[in-house]
Amino acid sequence: MSPETTHDLVARLAARLGPGGLLTEESDIAPFAIDWRRLFPGRPACVARPASTAEVADVVRICREAGAALVPQGGNTGLAGGAVPDASGTQVVLSLMRMNAIRAVDPVGLTLTAEAGCVLKAAQDAAADVNRLLPVSFAAEGSAMVGGVIATNAGGLNVVRYGMTRGNVLGLEVVLGDGTVVDGLRALCKDNAGYDWKQLFIGSEGTLGIVTAAVLRLTARPRHVATALLAVPDPQAALRLFTLAQDELGDAIQAFELISGLSLDLVARHGGLRNPLGPAGWYLLVEAASSLPSLREAAEGVLATALEQGDAVDGVLAESSQQAAGLWALREGITEAEAKEGRGVKHDVSVPITAIPAFLEAAGRALAADLPGARANAFGHMGDGNIHYNVLAAPGQTSEAINQLVHGVVEDFGGSISAEHGIGQYRVTELVRHRRPGEIALARRIKAALDPDGLLNPGKVLAR
Amino acid sequence: MSPETTHDLVARLAARLGPGGLLTEESDIAPFAIDWRRLFPGRPACVARPASTAEVADVVRICREAGAALVPQGGNTGLAGGAVPDASGTQVVLSLMRMNAIRAVDPVGLTLTAEAGCVLKAAQDAAADVNRLLPVSFAAEGSAMVGGVIATNAGGLNVVRYGMTRGNVLGLEVVLGDGTVVDGLRALCKDNAGYDWKQLFIGSEGTLGIVTAAVLRLTARPRHVATALLAVPDPQAALRLFTLAQDELGDAIQAFELISGLSLDLVARHGGLRNPLGPAGWYLLVEAASSLPSLREAAEGVLATALEQGDAVDGVLAESSQQAAGLWALREGITEAEAKEGRGVKHDVSVPITAIPAFLEAAGRALAADLPGARANAFGHMGDGNIHYNVLAAPGQTSEAINQLVHGVVEDFGGSISAEHGIGQYRVTELVRHRRPGEIALARRIKAALDPDGLLNPGKVLAR
Numbered sequence: 001m002s003p004e005t006t007h008d009l010v011a012r013l014a015a016r017l018g019p020g021g022l023l024t025e026e027s028d029i030a031p032f033a034i035d036w037r038r039l040f041p042g043r044p045a046c047v048a049r050p051a052s053t054a055e056v057a058d059v060v061r062i063c064r065e066a067g068a069a070l071v072p073q074g075g076n077t078g079l080a081g082g083a084v085p086d087a088s089g090t091q092v093v094l095s096l097m098r099m100n101a102i103r104a105v106d107p108v109g110l111t112l113t114a115e116a117g118c119v120l121k122a123a124q125d126a127a128a129d130v131n132r133l134l135p136v137s138f139a140a141e142g143s144a145m146v147g148g149v150i151a152t153n154a155g156g157l158n159v160v161r162y163g164m165t166r167g168n169v170l171g172l173e174v175v176l177g178d179g180t181v182v183d184g185l186r187a188l189c190k191d192n193a194g195y196d197w198k199q200l201f202i203g204s205e206g207t208l209g210i211v212t213a214a215v216l217r218l219t220a221r222p223r224h225v226a227t228a229l230l231a232v233p234d235p236q237a238a239l240r241l242f243t244l245a246q247d248e249l250g251d252a253i254q255a256f257e258l259i260s261g262l263s264l265d266l267v268a269r270h271g272g273l274r275n276p277l278g279p280a281g282w283y284l285l286v287e288a289a290s291s292l293p294s295l296r297e298a299a300e301g302v303l304a305t306a307l308e309q310g311d312a313v314d315g316v317l318a319e320s321s322q323q324a325a326g327l328w329a330l331r332e333g334i335t336e337a338e339a340k341e342g343r344g345v346k347h348d349v350s351v352p353i354t355a356i357p358a359f360l361e362a363a364g365r366a367l368a369a370d371l372p373g374a375r376a377n378a379f380g381h382m383g384d385g386n387i388h389y390n391v392l393a394a395p396g397q398t399s400e401a402i403n404q405l406v407h408g409v410v411e412d413f414g415g416s417i418s419a420e421h422g423i424g425q426y427r428v429t430e431l432v433r434h435r436r437p438g439e440i441a442l443a444r445r446i447k448a449a450l451d452p453d454g455l456l457n458p459g460k461v462l463a464r
Numbered sequence: 465m466s467p468e469t470t471h472d473l474v475a476r477l478a479a480r481l482g483p484g485g486l487l488t489e490e491s492d493i494a495p496f497a498i499d500w501r502r503l504f505p506g507r508p509a510c511v512a513r514p515a516s517t518a519e520v521a522d523v524v525r526i527c528r529e530a531g532a533a534l535v536p537q538g539g540n541t542g543l544a545g546g547a548v549p550d551a552s553g554t555q556v557v558l559s560l561m562r563m564n565a566i567r568a569v570d571p572v573g574l575t576l577t578a579e580a581g582c583v584l585k586a587a588q589d590a591a592a593d594v595n596r597l598l599p600v601s602f603a604a605e606g607s608a609m610v611g612g613v614i615a616t617n618a619g620g621l622n623v624v625r626y627g628m629t630r631g632n633v634l635g636l637e638v639v640l641g642d643g644t645v646v647d648g649l650r651a652l653c654k655d656n657a658g659y660d661w662k663q664l665f666i667g668s669e670g671t672l673g674i675v676t677a678a679v680l681r682l683t684a685r686p687r688h689v690a691t692a693l694l695a696v697p698d699p700q701a702a703l704r705l706f707t708l709a710q711d712e713l714g715d716a717i718q719a720f721e722l723i724s725g726l727s728l729d730l731v732a733r734h735g736g737l738r739n740p741l742g743p744a745g746w747y748l749l750v751e752a753a754s755s756l757p758s759l760r761e762a763a764e765g766v767l768a769t770a771l772e773q774g775d776a777v778d779g780v781l782a783e784s785s786q787q788a789a790g791l792w793a794l795r796e797g798i799t800e801a802e803a804k805e806g807r808g809v810k811h812d813v814s815v816p817i818t819a820i821p822a823f824l825e826a827a828g829r830a831l832a833a834d835l836p837g838a839r840a841n842a843f844g845h846m847g848d849g850n851i852h853y854n855v856l857a858a859p860g861q862t863s864e865a866i867n868q869l870v871h872g873v874v875e876d877f878g879g880s881i882s883a884e885h886g887i888g889q890y891r892v893t894e895l896v897r898h899r900r901p902g903e904i905a906l907a908r909r910i911k912a913a914l915d916p917d918g919l920l921n922p923g924k925v926l927a928r
Contacts, residue, residue, distance in 0.1 A: 109818035187816040189848040191880040199663035220714035250684035294758035352651040354573035384653040416655040449913030
């Protein structure tokens with residue numbers, strides 16, 4: 001795009017969106033130009049902030065006429081650089097932040113309708129106000145916005161019970177790359193009338209269309225919660241405890257987190273948080289919830305059996321919600337502690353749950369053999385197979401070498417190189433390496449059908 | 465297609481598939497030519513029965529070269545004519561029945577891998593053998609096959625707890641219309657690496673590709689079950705009980721069925737099954753399950769509160785699994801009793817759960833006004849908004865008139881004209897009437913991208 005074209009484009013957008021609808025000043029657009037980890041700096045032509053679906057559609061049409069690429073952005077909390085523009089100065093960031101209304105909450109029918117720019121926490125709070133649960137929850141929920149949560153199919157802590165975001169989206173409104181608005185904002189749990197086209201947009205990171213509003217599924221809010229931290233000798237014991245917990249607690253399990261001994265060491269060293277249990281190779285943070293009053297008794301039974309069988313060597317069941325919060329603080333402190341320890345190369349991988357012990361062993365062996373001095377800070381959502389296998393690099397070890405080593409082991413176990421964070425621009429090259437050619441060809445066919453001119457978030461998910 | 469082309473096609477398929485792989489005799493192909501309700505008779509050129517994914521791919525290529533259309537078929541239990549050929553004598557039925565292996569069952573990692581022709585009940589049994597639950601369940605499970613269950617995104621009785629089939633598919637292998645095999649048979653609960661292309665094939669009724677194998681999600685098998693039948697004065701009371709049950713039992717609820725008084729009258733009259741409760745306008749069959757022992761106590765509490773508040777006028781909690789089976793027999797006998805009563809025009813609609821009482825009232829009013837003498841035999845899965853609003857027609861009333869009336873009311877409430885049975889060929893015209901033009905255009909764009917020559921199950925879901 002020539003500077004003149006860009007200049008005209010900005011003028012047309014300003015005319016359509018009015019004051020406050022378009023940001024062009026360097027200082028105003030700076031926060032939209034880079035991701036929050038500051039790994040992917042970009043430079044947009046401007047930041048469009050439409051206040052309605054009709055305005056989104058017009059922004060798309062105006063950009064399309066100018067041949068300008070669009071980068072949809074919500075809370076900009078992504079970890080893969082999927083919501084920030086490139087450095088060309090020609091891309092338009094389309095921020096959904098002004099479309100932040102909660103349009104409806106139905107505690108009886110168990111649905112909530114929100115616009116794309118609604119902060120996830122605000123939607124959760126609106127559900128809680130009527131004694132219902134919006135079951136999508138993760139660390140960035142105070143900033144992440146509903147549209148981005150859907151566009152990235154966000155995961156989080158409770159996937160073992162409630163599934164990914166995908167399973168909690170009932171209806172969707174999207175704007176296509178030609179400016180067409182497709183309205184599927186139905187508050188229906190069951191709807192087999194034709195292709196479920198909304199699935200295409202969930203998790204496609206704004207490369208196929210722009211999510212403007214959604215109907216989300218609510219659930220009952222369980223009355224009782226049981227939270228336990230267990231010290232376990234090894235991941236194989238953790239796996240046996242997963243089966244024990246399934247048998248005794250079933251789908252009352254809402255978190256089943258595996259934490260390495262090193263992870264808790266780091267949290268103690270850098271976060272000042274004391275591990276209440278004795279030293280062990282691994283730990284499990286397990287949480288179950290139910291409205292049935294015998295939950296606690298059942299949880300105590302699981303803990304007793306685990307200790308008796310030797311699959312847990314120590315354990316504590318929280319006596320209060322404060323104690324439970326203390327246990328969760330250990331888990332939530334890992335990322336920050338890792339950053340203070342040194343250079344961590346993050347991985348967001350998944351393998352079949354049963355393969356987790358073998359995966360950890362194989363990855364550890366490969367690291368020791370090929371990257372001596374590197375240390376694995378492994379933790380994650382064992383109950384859904386998702387391990388954050390972060391590697392603290394030794395001097396001179398490149399991120400690329402570490403990525404390739406870890407992802408190679410993941411592939412050996414039939415795993416995924418991105419369990420919940422998505423591809424964005426961060427993993428575009430690795431994706432091609434680790435998915436089958438037939439899958440990439442199919443993805444390209446889908447992209448070509450929905451965005452033939454390649455103006456929707458180009459270079460994300462699929463290389464240009 | 466000329467008779468010569470068809471003749472050559474059959475010869476090529478026979479050569480590729482060998483003895484037993486191709487059926488051409490009239491008597492052999494007859495069962496594949498018509499749906500089990502015998503509403504959609506067709507005439508295929510032949511029935512191909514490949515025994516492997518490679519053979520499926522070759523059948524697709526051979527048909528494509530001949531320009532012949534393919535109609536994938538599993539257990540042929542569909543209710544919308546989606547799996548049977550037209551009457552042209554040129555379409556090839558592709559039966560997956562010989563690909564019936566269960567390739568793997570993982571009770572620890574909670575996955576089961578099966579081929580498309582595996583009967584659903586066989587997969588359920590394999591899960592039960594290792595104390596796990598395959599949570600997709602519906603009346604035809606003894607004949608329906610995994611590939612068809614996925615291609616139609618089957619619903620059933622336990623959607624309120626476990627979701628539709630879509631939510632229980634972790635990995636998929638499909639053959640595209642050009643014969644490409646796309647292998648996504650990953651046993652992963654979490655996988656955000658690129659577009660989740662498998663979602664396109666789930667619920668698209670064989671019009672975008674052919675499902676050849678899948679990895680399904682298993683869950684814990686709850687130890688305790690509580691089943692109750694309640695007599696309720698009206699649907700508004702039933703809705704209040706849905707909220708009460710959500711509060712007290714949460715996602716332990718695994719079925720929440722609304723049954724009209726007429727439905728149980730028909731079951732008594734034609735099925736000889738006695739309703740254990742007194743006469744009432746409406747009934748609820750509610751089932752909850754959990755591994756926590758206090759389930760029964762909580763269920764008793766719900767029943768007591770319901771009676772005390774007057775939202776239930778009578779009720780019984782099953783004392784044994786036999787008694788529970790007796791209550792379920794009432795529910796399961798409705799369809800057969802309806803058939804014996806007279807000509808029923810079936811509807812498989814959904815509306816927002818909260819709108820069910822108003823929908824039932826509005827539909828009843830519209831029937832009385834416009835189709836005097838017609839009687840509504842309404843029942844269904846209230847917990848997920850799905851009502852089978854079947855209409856016993858008076859003499860002279862056409863199915864079309866009844867359909868249009870019911871679907872018009874459904875649309876007034878933002879509902880769906882097919883909650884779980886799909887579109888097939890049965891509802892192709894009604895779909896266009898009740899979905900927005902933008903949705904139909906998007907569906908056509910998807911179809912054109914994946915099946916540009918229109919050889920995959922033409923005329924199903926979308927009109928030719």
